[in-house]
Amino acid sequence: MRVVILDSTDAVSRFAADQVADVMHRSRNSGKSPVLGLATGGTPLGLYNELIQRYRDGSLSFADVRSFNLDEYVGLPPEHDQSYHYYMKESLFQHIDIRMENTAVPQTWQCDLSISALEYESKIKNAGGIDLQILGIGTDGHIGFNEVGSSLASRTRLKTLTRQTRSDNARYFTSIDDVPIAAITMGIATILEARAILLLATGANKAKAVAGCVEGAISSGLPASALQLHPNVTIVVDRAAASLLHHAEYYEDSERVRVKLQSPQ
Ligand code: GLP
Numbered sequence: 001m002r003v004v005i006l007d008s009t010d011a012v013s014r015f016a017a018d019q020v021a022d023v024m025h026r027s028r029n030s031g032k033s034p035v036l037g038l039a040t041g042g043t044p045l046g047l048y049n050e051l052i053q054r055y056r057d058g059s060l061s062f063a064d065v066r067s068f069n070l071d072e073y074v075g076l077p078p079e080h081d082q083s084y085h086y087y088m089k090e091s092l093f094q095h096i097d098i099r100m101e102n103t104a105v106p107q108t109w110q111c112d113l114s115i116s117a118l119e120y121e122s123k124i125k126n127a128g129g130i131d132l133q134i135l136g137i138g139t140d141g142h143i144g145f146n147e148v149g150s151s152l153a154s155r156t157r158l159k160t161l162t163r164q165t166r167s168d169n170a171r172y173f174t175s176i177d178d179v180p181i182a183a184i185t186m187g188i189a190t191i192l193e194a195r196a197i198l199l200l201a202t203g204a205n206k207a208k209a210v211a212g213c214v215e216g217a218i219s220s221g222l223p224a225s226a227l228q229l230h231p232n233v234t235i236v237v238d239r240a241a242a243s244l245l246h247h248a249e250y251y252e253d254s255e256r257v258r259v260k261l262q263s264p265q
Pocket of ligand 1: 039040041042043044070071135136137138139143144145165
């Protein structure tokens with residue numbers, strides 16, 4: 001795992017936008033349209049603003065990009081202001097040149113949920129898989145809505161939300177009773193099939209989950225720890241989210257060495 005510790009949330013967003021731009025560039029260079037895996041929540045908003053700025057200043061186009069979101073609540077229509085369909089439109093899609101027909105968020109409204117989950121998996125496969133999956137992390141270490149106890153071999157499916165997740169996300173709703181009780185989420189195995197993964201975390205409330213993800217034992221008890229099994233993962237965090245990492249000094253040394261080895265001799 002590459003662990004990048006930065007001084008501010010803005011620096012985290014800029015770093016993440018550079019990674020997205022780089023992956024898009026590489027896909028196009030190999031004659032492929034980029035396929036991005038997208039996340040919701042408060043954490044990626046800075047990244048999305050940065051991508052919007054780069055689109056506006058003409059340095060980045062999304063005209064050929066396909067996207068797949070990690071998850072969607074069950075029980076909210078797509079036009080509900082807390083649905084992830086709505087979030088993506090408001091926070092990113094309507095501000096850039098991506099074609100809406102090339103964006104996908106799991107369908108959960110008035111449909112058969114198990115068929116919807118299966119179809120989502122095939123859609124990702126038919127697109128040739130995901131080049132870069134963006135992730136946030138829950139305070140308990142969940143990724144997407146793969147709650148504590150999720151099988152590390154899980155695929156896109158219906159998942160009941162934990163009380164912790166519902167209480168963390170209650171800030172976006174009028175009351176906790178309005179927070180949906182379930183979601184469709186890409187599974188952990190689905191996420192691990194992405195060719196590269198970029199997990200963003202900011203703030204002291206994520207420090208424990210980040211430490212478990214990077215330095216803890218691989219366990220369904222902290223679903224993000226499964227990322228240790230993937231050969232191309234970057235964890236980018238601010239200092240607060242990095243505060244419980246035992247080997248922070250080593251990660252910072254590694255970044256310095258990386259810069260040194262990449263600069264012309
Ligand atoms: C939800 C989402 C996750 C997200 C997490 C943390 O549970 N399903 O994808 O990572 O919230 O969100 P935030 O970035 O707001 O802390």
